[in-house]
Amino acid sequence: MSEYRVLLVENASRLNISLGRLRIQRESHPDVYVLPSDIAVIVLHHPAIMISSQALEQLAENGAMVVLTNQQHLPSGLLL
Numbered sequence: 271m272s273e274y275r276v277l278l279v280e281n282a283s284r285l286n287i288s289l290g291r292l293r294i295q296r297e298s299h300p301d302v303y304v305l306p307s308d309i310a311v312i313v314l315h316h317p318a319i320m321i322s323s324q325a326l327e328q329l330a331e332n333g334a335m336v337v338l339t340n341q342q343h344l345p346s347g348l349l350l
Contacts, residue, residue, distance in 0.1 A: 274310035282318035285325050292325055306332040313337045 279285070284295040292309065294302040306328040314321070314336065326349070329336060338347035 275304065275308050276310060277304065277312040278315060279312065279319055280315040282316055284320045286322040287324045287328050292328065306334060309334040311335045311337060313339065315339045315343070317341075 279294065281296050284293075286293055286295075287306075288303070290305070291303040292306050294304070296302075306325075309329060309332065312329065312334060326336065330349070336349035337345050338349075340346035
């Protein structure tokens with residue numbers, strides 16, 4: 271059984287797919303890689319997050335929920 275993760279992305283980041291894994295790129299930090307199948311929920315909690323359509327597609331295919339937050343730090347959107 272896979273370990274399911276809830277990811278909170280709260281810094282300016284770029285999210286895309288690299289070699290079948292979700293790659294999270296942040297300035298002045300090493301890249302972080304996570305298998306889309308290990309993600310249950312990903313919360314995008316910063317206005318300067320860029321996510322590729324391929325990353326959204328892979329997350330959707332693996333059943334992950336994508337939560338968007340607003341300036342008051344409240345959920346403003348949910349992608350299933």
